[in-house]
Amino acid sequence: MTQMKKGEKTREHILKTTRAILVANGFHNTSISDIIKASGVKKGNLYYHFASKEDIGLEVLEDAKEEFFQFLAQSFQGHSPCAKVVNSCQAIFAEQKKNNFVGGCLFGNAALEMSDLNPRFSEVIHGVFAHWVDEIERHLSMAGEGSLLLGNVSSALMAKTIVATIEGGIMMSRVSKDQADLKECLVVIAAMLGQ
Amino acid sequence: MTQMKKGEKTREHILKTTRAILVANGFHNTSISDIIKASGVKKGNLYYHFASKEDIGLEVLEDAKEEFFQFLAQSFQGHSPCAKVVNSCQAIFAEQKKNNFVGGCLFGNAALEMSDLNPRFSEVIHGVFAHWVDEIERHLSMAGEGSLLLGNVSSALMAKTIVATIEGGIMMSRVSKDQADLKECLVVIAAMLGQ
DNA sequence: CTCGCAAAACTGACCGTTCGGTATAAAAAT
DNA sequence: ATTTTTATACCGAACGGTCAGTTTTGCGAG
Numbered sequence: 438m439t440q441m442k443k444g445e446k447t448r449e450h451i452l453k454t455t456r457a458i459l460v461a462n463g464f465h466n467t468s469i470s471d472i473i474k475a476s477g478v479k480k481g482n483l484y485y486h487f488a489s490k491e492d493i494g495l496e497v498l499e500d501a502k503e504e505f506f507q508f509l510a511q512s513f514q515g516h517s518p519c520a521k522v523v524n525s526c527q528a529i530f531a532e533q534k535k536n537n538f539v540g541g542c543l544f545g546n547a548a549l550e551m552s553d554l555n556p557r558f559s560e561v562i563h564g565v566f567a568h569w570v571d572e573i574e575r576h577l578s579m580a581g582e583g584s585l586l587l588g589n590v591s592s593a594l595m596a597k598t599i600v601a602t603i604e605g606g607i608m609m610s611r612v613s614k615d616q617a618d619l620k621e622c623l624v625v626i627a628a629m630l631g632q
Numbered sequence: 633m634t635q636m637k638k639g640e641k642t643r644e645h646i647l648k649t650t651r652a653i654l655v656a657n658g659f660h661n662t663s664i665s666d667i668i669k670a671s672g673v674k675k676g677n678l679y680y681h682f683a684s685k686e687d688i689g690l691e692v693l694e695d696a697k698e699e700f701f702q703f704l705a706q707s708f709q710g711h712s713p714c715a716k717v718v719n720s721c722q723a724i725f726a727e728q729k730k731n732n733f734v735g736g737c738l739f740g741n742a743a744l745e746m747s748d749l750n751p752r753f754s755e756v757i758h759g760v761f762a763h764w765v766d767e768i769e770r771h772l773s774m775a776g777e778g779s780l781l782l783g784n785v786s787s788a789l790m791a792k793t794i795v796a797t798i799e800g801g802i803m804m805s806r807v808s809k810d811q812a813d814l815k816e817c818l819v820v821i822a823a824m825l826g827q
Numbered sequence: 828c829t830c831g832c833a834a835a836a837c838t839g840a841c842c843g844t845t846c847g848g849t850a851t852a853a854a855a856a857t
Numbered sequence: 858a859t860t861t862t863t864a865t866a867c868c869g870a871a872c873g874g875t876c877a878g879t880t881t882t883g884c885g886a887g
Contacts (some may be wrong), residue, residue, distance in 0.1 A: 461748075465658065479837065479850085480838085480875095481839065485837070490874090494690065512852075541744060549658065549741050549745070550660075550744070550745060563807050566804055590819065590820055594816050598821075601801040602817075603799040605799035606800070608744065609743075612747050612850045622792065625785050625789055628785050642861080663845080663847080664846080665845080665846080673862090674864070675865095679847095679849080681861095684848080685847065685848090
């Protein structure tokens with residue numbers, strides 16, 4: 438049971454605890470009882486703060502989305518557009534490493550498990566990927582068409598592929614328990630961008 | 633309730649029906665009751681053929697694995713190693729299209745949802761991805777190091793990245809309900825292979 | 828400062844339902 | 858005669874969720 442920090446609101450504490458469980462175990466494999474045990478918050482109180490299990494899941498996703506967008510915004514650092522994109526990808530790798538590659542990507546997991554349950558879920562998840570792709574594309578387009586290694590591939594196509602590759606790489610890292618899988622994907626992404 | 637074909641063994645009928653449900657809804661979101669309703673097989677009979685829900689899930693995965701390996705083996709067709717790999721990827725796309733992009737990749741879903749449950753699950757899933765990567769690498773290596781567009785990327789790295797990109801592309805197609813997402817990833821893969 | 832009091836926060840027993848799985852006996856099919 | 862299938866009733870545990878009631882908190886009035 439994770440201790441609640443002084444001054445931390447119960448609601449936030451529930452969301453934070455639940456997020457960790459969801460990343461590790463997924464939505465359907467997480468029970469209210471699991472959340473209660475892990476957070477130390479009693480059932481009645483939990484349902485005082487949230488309407489339902491789905492509600493908790495949704496708010497966890499929305500919180501994570503906000504956080505990810507902030508993380509993303511400051512992850513594009515480098516001397517050239519392509520370098521910025523590569524550095525952003527590597528920042529994501531570093532984040533995964535910090536979490537010991539446990540549980541993979543919350544959004545990727547949610548995409549497979551929750552997106553069909555409730556349209557509000559899929560809305561949030563779709564929003565995450567769309568924004569992520571847009572951000573990458575925005576940077577790539579600054580590089581100019583000619584400077585990309587794969588001449589006939591537009592920055593839009595490239596951006597989408599980069600996101601797909603990272604998500605797939607995280608998934609493979611998880612199942613193989615080998616962080617090299619993701620790292621290697623990043624090498625290829627960097628190579629594609631001429632870095 | 634899907635009708636059982638004449639001559640089809642009950643056991644196979646259960647596995648086939650369950651696979652479709654698992655692809656669409658995932659393991660934890662599928663109940664024995666769902667399987668019974670969808671297959672028309674009575675509960676007692678189901679437990680006559682299978683020991684447990686996990687058992688069914690495992691056998692579904694193993695069946696799907698065998699089938700995928702066969703599919704994969706005959707999907708590498710073309711006049712050059714790289715063309716073979718690209719055609720294989722496009723065969724997978726065609727398969728997804730045939731299923732209207734519903735549910736994504738069973739192995740990808742299982743990787744996130746089931747691989748932590750039971751080591752036998754993760755064994756099967758890991759085996760699928762490992763073999764898939766190996767097959768691609770085997771073909772790419774025939775192309776010779778120099779012929780790959782990204783000079784400093786080994787065929788092993790490339791193979792892993794291709795699989796990751798396809799899995800990520802399937803996932804993004806699912807959440808965005810836009811098959812173009814996967815198709816576009818294939819365009820980039822083809823470009824990487826100089827096709 | 829402190830009393831009163833309403834709102835907010837919290838508690839834990841309890842609800843009906845569904846879960847995966849079992850039991851058993853009879854009927855069909857091979 | 859043996860395997861396979863049906864039928865139905867049942868089990869305890871776990872599920873998501875509710876509720877009446879208690880405790881804590883914030884705050885304006887005296």
